[in-house]
Amino acid sequence: MNDLPQVYRKYELLFTPHLIPELRDLRGEEWRKLIDYLAKLPENHPDALAFSLMMIRLGSCLTCEMDSYRAQRGCALCARQSVLSYKGTDQELIQRYERAKKELNRYLKVKEPHLEKAA
Numbered sequence: 001m002n003d004l005p006q007v008y009r010k011y012e013l014l015f016t017p018h019l020i021p022e023l024r025d026l027r028g029e030e031w032r033k034l035i036d037y038l039a040k041l042p043e044n045h046p047d048a049l050a051f052s053l054m055m056i057r058l059g060s061c062l063t064c065e066m067d068s069y070r071a072q073r074g075c076a077l078c079a080r081q082s083v084l085s086y087k088g089t090d091q092e093l094i095q096r097y098e099r100a101k102k103e104l105n106r107y108l109k110v111k112e113p114h115l116e117k118a119a
Contacts, residue, residue: 013064013071015055015079017043022076026083028090034097046108050101058082058096 017038024035034051041048056062059082064070070078086093 013066013075014061015052015059015075017041017045017048017052019055019076019079020048020051023079023083026080027093030094031090034094046104047101050104051097053104054097054100055079055082057100058086058093 020035021039024032024039038048038051059070059078061075061078064078083093
């Protein structure tokens with residue numbers, strides 16, 4: 001995904017892991033530590049995907065449409081705005097990530113045996 005020209009990234013409709021580093025300085029120290037950890041991971045790492053799931057929910061990405069104002073501004077700006085406008089504490093935001101991480105891990109455990117049979 002990082003190989004895409006910026007013009008194509010503007011029209012993404014879902015938050016993707018390559019945007020994680022852009023959110024680093026928007027909250028406090030614990031948030032920065034989380035972003036620093038996640039930014040080092042491959043984009044397909046379960047923790048990066050869980051963070052993306054949390055951001056998709058936080059920014060209501062599933063309701064975004066190509067001709068909407070949000071989409072025209074781009075995912076990076078929308079994600080930044082979602083994090084900045086979150087009314088809860090940094091700890092509450094991190095707890096949202098932890099819940100998404102648990103949910104993704106549960107999903108992967110259920111799907112894992114199925115994938116092994118297909119191989």
